[in-house]
Amino acid sequence: xxxxSLLEEAAGSRPDAVVLxxxxxxxxxxxxxxxxxxxxxxxxxGLGVGAGDVVSWQLPTTLEAAVLMAACARLGxxxxxxxxxxxxxxxxxxxxxVGTKLLVVPETWRGFGxxxxxxxxxxxxxxxDLEGTPGEGIRLPDGDPSVLDRSAGPTNLGDCRWIYYSxxxxxxxxxxxxxxxxxxxxxxxxxxxxxxxxADIYPIAWPIAHIGGMALLTAxxxxxxxxxxxxxxxxxxTPERMATHQPTILGSATPFFRGYMAAQRPHGDEPxxxxxxxxxxxxxxxxxxxxxxxxxxxxxxxxxGSWGLTEFPVATSETPTxxxxxxxxGRPVAGVRVRVVDGELRLRGPQCFLGYVDATxxxxxxxxxxxxxxxxxxVVEESGxxxxxxxxxxxxIRNAENISAADVEDAxxxxxxxxxxxxxxxxxxxTGERVVAVVVVRDGDTVTLADLVEHCRADGLARHxxxxxxxxxxxxxxxxxxxxxxxxxxxxxxxx
Numbered sequence: 001x002x003x004x005s006l007l008e009e010a011a012g013s014r015p016d017a018v019v020l021x022x023x024x025x026x027x028x029x030x031x032x033x034x035x036x037x038x039x040x041x042x043x044x045x046g047l048g049v050g051a052g053d054v055v056s057w058q059l060p061t062t063l064e065a066a067v068l069m070a071a072c073a074r075l076g077x078x079x080x081x082x083x084x085x086x087x088x089x090x091x092x093x094x095x096x097x098v099g100t101k102l103l104v105v106p107e108t109w110r111g112f113g114x115x116x117x118x119x120x121x122x123x124x125x126x127x128x129d130l131e132g133t134p135g136e137g138i139r140l141p142d143g144d145p146s147v148l149d150r151s152a153g154p155t156n157l158g159d160c161r162w163i164y165y166s167x168x169x170x171x172x173x174x175x176x177x178x179x180x181x182x183x184x185x186x187x188x189x190x191x192x193x194x195x196x197x198x199a200d201i202y203p204i205a206w207p208i209a210h211i212g213g214m215a216l217l218t219a220x221x222x223x224x225x226x227x228x229x230x231x232x233x234x235x236x237x238t239p240e241r242m243a244t245h246q247p248t249i250l251g252s253a254t255p256f257f258r259g260y261m262a263a264q265r266p267h268g269d270e271p272x273x274x275x276x277x278x279x280x281x282x283x284x285x286x287x288x289x290x291x292x293x294x295x296x297x298x299x300x301x302x303x304x305g306s307w308g309l310t311e312f313p314v315a316t317s318e319t320p321t322x323x324x325x326x327x328x329x330g331r332p333v334a335g336v337r338v339r340v341v342d343g344e345l346r347l348r349g350p351q352c353f354l355g356y357v358d359a360t361x362x363x364x365x366x367x368x369x370x371x372x373x374x375x376x377x378x379v380v381e382e383s384g385x386x387x388x389x390x391x392x393x394x395x396x397i398r399n400a401e402n403i404s405a406a407d408v409e410d411a412x413x414x415x416x417x418x419x420x421x422x423x424x425x426x427x428x429x430x431t432g433e434r435v436v437a438v439v440v441v442r443d444g445d446t447v448t449l450a451d452l453v454e455h456c457r458a459d460g461l462a463r464h465x466x467x468x469x470x471x472x473x474x475x476x477x478x479x480x481x482x483x484x485x486x487x488x489x490x491x492x493x494x495x496x
Contacts, residue, residue, distance in 0.1 A: 045148065054080055250298075251280040327387075412467075421440070
């Protein structure tokens with residue numbers, strides 16, 4: 001079943017299930033989503049878009065973005081979601097590389113002229129008016145569905161239909177080609193891993209243009225569960241607004257978790273999120289101190305970890321009933337196999353991407369037997385649970401000894417004065433690399449390098465792993481999914 005067929009099936013079998021809502025009081029049932037997608041698809045036809053064309057879109061997490069996803073699938077185009085923080089350098093590279101027929105953007109959003117940027121790149125632009133509070137309608141091109149070719153599709157489920165660009169925590173973005181089959185497999189993994197069903201309500205404030213947005217939309221259509229879309233995450237206001245929707249699932253990274261916990265504390269023993277049954281995290285296990293705090297403050301067992309890449313979304317997942325929740329990233333989901341080679345986790349399974357847009361990169365990412373080289377270090381325990389222990393590129397080599405940055409970060413986060421922390425390695429003439437702690441201090445507290453070294457030693461960290469330099473920072477740079485952008489920290493540290 002392709003994405004278009006999934007939408008047709010959902011609209012036919014669960015027409016009244018509200019699968020999408022937003023922060024402005026709008027909502028779409030499965031049947032309404034199909035109807036809006038048909039009208040938007042007809043509007044795109046009027047702009048000269050047809051099957052096989054590449055439609056790039058850079059939209060915030062809105063109903064418009066979700067309807068556009070369905071409209072593009074209806075036409076059989078290749079769609080290229082782009083996260084909103086990318087600017088002319090990245091968007092220009094992407095649109096040239098994929099051969100964009102039409103770029104759909106907000107004319108302006110959060111003070112930035114996306115429409116002007118797109119036109120400066122020489123690509124055909126559809127600029128949408130997404131500013132201000134929307135009315136009841138969907139702000140997309142509107143056309144008569146009778147112009148659509150009813151005989152079109154379904155296409156080969158293995159054909160490229162989605163091109164995602166990694167947000168790049170340590171390297172430039174790379175174009176990742178996916179089929180309907182691979183992205184729907186990721187959605188099925190969310191259903192089995194989280195037990196996502198018709199009773200679930202999941203507010204999301206991270207970019208729907210991330211591959212996780214497509215996976216969650218397929219999960220909602222498959223089950224009748226509901227996604228509530230928020231354009232931005234403001235830690236001061238968004239957690240309270242999310243609470244009004246009575247969510248059953250919250251996610252998905254440490255900055256979000258801290259916002260939920262800060263919102264809960266003024267309410268004392270009265271739960272702000274009484275219906276929440278699971279808090280989910282992605283990419284790697286949540287740092288142990290944060291995991292315990294989530295369990296204590298939000299009244300859940302911990303953070304249900306999952307792991308995947310843009311190239312292989314949702315490879316493993318904990319379930320809400322797992323013992324010692326949050327200590328690993330769970331077991332491989334159905335159809336996925338994991339093995340460890342020289343400490344590196346490698347994957348095979350139906351979620352695997354088709355290859356990069358730049359095919360010259362494929363040789364380095366697949367091994368000789370066709371397994372995906374993830375670049376993540378880890379182990380598979382006897383129980384089958386996977387533990388991610390860092391990145392191949394996130395290992396500091398000091399005096400020929402490998403030091404996992406994640407190990408040091410976990411220790412730092414257990415210090416009472418540390419609100420957030422990241423660890424990087426910088427060149428050192430004597431030792432090869434030096435361990436640098438980049439720390440955000442809690443309001444009203446102070447901390448010194450000597451304090452942190454003493455704490456890390458008391459926490460059981462070996463002497464050679466302890467920080468040798470401390471850099472204090474107001475806020476760690478993170479990508480839209482909450483992952484620390486270490487290349488930005490390295491650039492700053494090397495300039496000091």
